[in-house]
Amino acid sequence: ARVLRTSFIGKHVVYKETTDSTQNIAISLADRSDSHGTVVIAEQQKSGRGRQKRKWLSPKGGIWLSVVLKPGIPTAKITLLPFVAALAVCDAIKNATGLDARLKWPNDVMISGKKVAGILLDISAEADQINYAVIGIGINANVDSAAISARLDGTKITSISDELGHSTSRLDLTRSLLENLEHYYLEMEQQGVGTILQKWKKRSDMLGRKVAVVQNNNKIIQGMATDINDDGSLLLKTDVGDVNVVSGDIHVRY
Ligand code: BT5
Structure with missing residues (x-):
């Protein structure tokens, strides 16, 4: 398999067969001085989280991961990090599978109007200083979306395997995701949010509706x-x- 072409994201990977939430493990590691870019990944989560204490169902076959970042940006700009992550997910799905993934505000990734992936941001900050950010990414890769849907409140969801009609390589998808994430993260740090938002808008079919x-x-x-x-x-x-x-x-x- 091809190596991961990143300089810091994924240099340190924590892998779990089963965990409550990769987000919790990542937060527990975040205070370490060398945690920038650490990735925590699990085959399944028992208490995956969405935003506002919503549940995120995370059966085997999906991609459930969290990334620790220590962004050198003002605290006020941290709200843009989920846009960076959504962009990275969208492009990874396109590149690895050819599917036409789209973005929905604020941080959903959709295929034909159904949610295929979600993003979660947890931060620790004091005044204008960010201690760390943990970005959680969940992608319904090779999972049965009807089985997940049956346990939810009517949210329209899909998975990559259901869209393709066959399973996809989670390794290729994860590699592409982490490479894109590092790329867009550095773009945000170096060039500000303007170009990130432009790219986000290009991949959204929401504006004008x-x-x-x-x-x-x-x-x-x-x-x-x-x-x-x-x-x-x-x-x-x-x-x-x-x-x-x-x-x-x-x-x-x-
Ligand atoms: C999100 O929240 O979309 C953020 C999801 C982040 C999950 C990752 S997985 C790795 C890391 N570890 C964690 O514990 N979490 C992160 P939100 O926009 O609040 O959407 C939550 C809503 O999505 C729920 O209320 C359900 O309706 C729906 N949902 C739950 N599980 C789903 C799934 N597998 N696929 C699609 N939709 C789902």
């Missing part, structure tokens, strides 16, 4: 998704004017 943003309190804001702002918030044009939606506890329907 009418969307409904469902908030935590079940309030719904409808409008036209017109842009992603530099802080990663979504610009909505509504009947009562422009609204900036931050990626808190909300989800978006087209």
Whole structure:
């Protein structure tokens, strides 16, 4: 197998057959001085997490991993890290499988309108100093999406094997993912968020469409998704004017 062409992401890999959550292991390693780029990967997770304490089902056959990063960027810019990760996942799926993966704000990766991968960010920061960021990535690679779906609340989901009609190489996909992640991460550190957001927008079919943003309190804001702002918030044009939606506890329907 070809070696991993990265300079820091994946130089240290922790592999588990089964764990509660790779995110928890990565957080427990993050304070070490040499943890930058450490990858924690598991065959299955017993308590995989989504955002806002939602569950992430993680049976065998998927790609469930977390990456420790110590970004040299201002704390305010850390909200862009999930966009970097989503971009890396999207390109890895395209490169490794040929499938037409698309991005949905704030950090979902979709194939034909169904969620194939999700991103989670945990950070530790003081004032304007980031101690560490742990980015969690879950990809439904070779899993039965109908079986996962049956245990969920109606979210439309898919997997790479279901889309292809056969299984895919998780090794190739993971390698491509980690290489892309390092590439886009360095691009963000060196060139700022502008080019990352441009690329993100190119891979999204959401801008220019009418969307409904469902908030935590079940309030719904409808409008036209017109842009992603530099802080990663979504610009909505509504009947009562422009609204900036931050990626808190909300989800978006087209
Ligand atoms: C996410 O949350 O999409 C972030 C998922 C991050 C998972 C990775 S796996 C490695 C690392 N370790 C962890 O413990 N987590 C990370 P969110 O946008 O909140 O979406 C959560 C929602 O997605 C749930 O409420 C379900 O409706 C749905 N869901 C759960 N499992 C799914 C799956 N396998 N595929 C697609 N959707 C799923």
